[in-house]
Amino acid sequence: MTTAPSGSPLSNSAFLRAARGEAVPHTPVWFMRQAGRSLPEYLKVREGVGMLESCMNAELITEITLQPVRRYGVDAAIFFSDIVLPLKAVGVDLDIKPGVGPVVAHPVRTLEDVAAIPDLTAEHVPFITEAVRTLVGELAGVNGGTPLIGFAGAPFTVASYLVEGGPSKEYANTKAMMYGAPEVWEALMAKIASISAAFLRVQVDAGASAVQLFDSWAGAVNRDDYLQYVQPWSAQVLSSIGETGVPRIHFGVNSGELLDLMGDAGADVVGVDWRVRLADGIQRIGPDRGVQGNLDPTLVFAPTEVMTARAAEVIEAGRAARGHIFNLGHGVIPSTNPDQLARLTDFVHAYPLD
């Protein structure tokens, strides 16, 4: 339990202040998937190194996590890893294929399949502890103290890869299990909740200042199904680190219909997808939680003045929230020009809040 002591420069960073709903000197900004993807310096260090291999190498994790912080001066670093890394670490046979994503060799369909997945302990991921510790030390000296965000995948989204065997559009097998084999579904969700909670705990114990739970594909279910089959397990993950006091961000794509429920799962800050007007998102989330988001990630391909005009609208709308962390409404698109993200960061930092 290593939350930054209150009053410390780190604890006073714009990112952590906004996450707690406190006044900020400028709107804090970071970008989902800012590490990796579009950066030439990332592509260079990844040459000849597989994705999972790089996620298990503390030196590479540290370097890749720091790259966007150096380049953009963003207000937070996101730990370089993947939502399926903890599964790999406990021995699930999977790979992350370039241009595809996570691919699971033997899709999970039965209680026996679930029972064969071990629980995660810190001993499975020593490279995570080492990388987080190094990063927290390095980031303390960056821009007066830059927080590190740890992350994990939420049970529904991780389950979708395990059950489908890879990326999916309809989540048909996942939802077939959810509706048709509730005992298998519960066992699987309980297993992933335990693994994701342990993965977050390792990162927080090593010094991460905040966490984000990615339920990227939760928007595939309606409100009633979310309440019955998804939310209890995400709530379990979020509450498991509640006592550490680190802010918890919860995000899903296409989650406009679920924003209040994702907040109720136990988030301090709810990430808003770019399809939702931020003002509407704030209404749905309510006054007790902060918001993160939500510029359309394709706006970086527009002329700079169009992008910044839209960013200004997002910042203005964000003022109505209990706290606003500027971000894109989903991850950085791989073909993004890093210079546009640099301009966007500078614009958000310079935008007057008085």
Ligand code: 1CP
């Ligand atoms: O800034 C960062 O990039 C931090 C590291 C990070 C994060 C936070 C990676 C590295 N992945 C993630 C989270 C993640 N992984 C999510 C949630 C965020 C989101 O919605 O974008 C999801 C759904 C995944 C699964 C995943 N891993 C996909 C999506 C596949 C699909 O279903 O469409 C993909 C393409 C990956 C591979 C991956 N993860 C990360 C990188 C840099 C890559 C590319 C792999 C490569 O370079 O070979």
